[in-house]
Amino acid sequence: MxxxxxxxxxxxxxxxxxxxxxxxxxxxxxxxxxxxxxxxxxxxxxxxxxxxxxxxxxxxxxxxxxxxTTNETFFFRDKSPFDLFQNVLLPRYLAARASTRRLRIWCAAASTGQEPYSLAMLLSEAAARLAGWRIEIVATDISTDVLEKAKAGLYNQFEVQRGLPIQLLLKYFTRVGDQWQIAPQIRSMVDYRPLNLIKEFGQLGTFDIIYCRNVLIYFDRPMKTNVLTRLSNMMSVDGVLLLGAAETVLGLTEGLSPDPVNRGLYEKIAQPIAAPRLTVSV
Incomplete structure (x- = not known):
């Protein structure tokens, strides 16, 4: 070459x-x-x-x-973003959305599905508090191959051993040959769609919680700014964004601000702004 x-x-x-x-x-x-x-x-x-x-x-x-495309992922990856969802975000939105009883979550760069399924299991565990609620989990990825695996919900022994608590494995998975398949009711909670983050994604609508973890690290600074600005424009007024441990919005966008208490959590602070145009061509 x-x-x-x-x-x-x-x-x-x-x-x-x-x-x-x-x-x-x-x-x-x-x-x-x-x-x-x-x-x-x-x-x-x-x-x-x-x-x-x-x-x-x-x-x-x-x-x-x-x-x-890097598709590294596992169940409850990094733990803290899921503890944050269970202990802070879910109670917050249960109170804030009590009148509409609707919550929308987006997992961008969802890979083979472990992240959205981790959230779906936490929601299932909280089913008693969510009676009558309409909760949507939209999961996207640029790779159609990994999305097909995610939809099937089939994982090998190594994959279910990475981060998945044994009690959740026994409760929500069934042995299929030498693999484990997540329960149909959990699979049905996630809507998988192919999507390229550098292209228009406004058609997805507005979200309350967006997980976009460990993908911006592969973009250059202008692309990060562009994607973050468009993400902030898709968040509800009190919406939040969760990034990976090595990612930040500081110096990249005026539409998001770090939560003063919870690391990796960013809140919407500005009116919709125009994303900078990118001129890369090939």
Whole structure:
């Protein structure tokens, strides 16, 4: 792969997915896209770059993006965002939405579904307090492959051992061969939809709680600002955003402010503002 090929692939990925790659990530491109070359019978990454420039194979474009997308996740990942949901956010909105009895939650970059299903199980555990409520969990991801796995709700032994309390495993999962499948009533609580965060997502509507964790770290500063601004515009007046431990809104948007008590929680503070335009092209 020549330097020009690498530069093209970097621009292609940034334009299509927002992924910002540095020269130090060249090894990652070579290792992950090498598999794509074999699948599509391309000799090397230079051949892959040439095929992408032709722009005539949407399956190839999809495979490149899927290969470079990081889908690391597990049940109740980092624990504190879920403790926060259970002990702070749910009680807060039960009081604030007592008249409408409606709550909307969005899990962006939901990957194989462990995050939204973790929230769904917490809601199921609180079912007695939620009688008569309409609660929506929308889960999105750029990868249609991981969304299909999420919809199926099938996980191997390693996946259910990562963060999932044994009592919830026994209560909400059934053994299917050498895998575990989450209960139909939990699967039905989550609406999975394909979505690219760098593209328009206003059609999803307004949300009270947005989980967008561990995805902004892959974007450059202008893209982070753009996405965060659009996220804030989709939040209800008293809506909140939860980011990953290594992410922040500081210096990136005027529409969100850190919660003074709860780390990783951000509140809406401004009227809708225009997101800066991005001009990346390939």
């Amino acid at each position: 020549t330097e020009l090929d690498f530069e093209f692939l970097c621009v292609f990925l940034k334009t299509r997915s927002g992924l910002a790659l540095t020269p130090e990530k060249r090894y990652l491109v070579e290792s992950r896209l090498g598999t794509v070359c074999k699948t599509f019978q391309l000799d090397n990454l230079s051949g892959l770059a040439m095929a992408l420039k032709g722009g005539r194979d949407p399956d190839l474009e999809k495979a490149v993006i899927e290969a470079m």
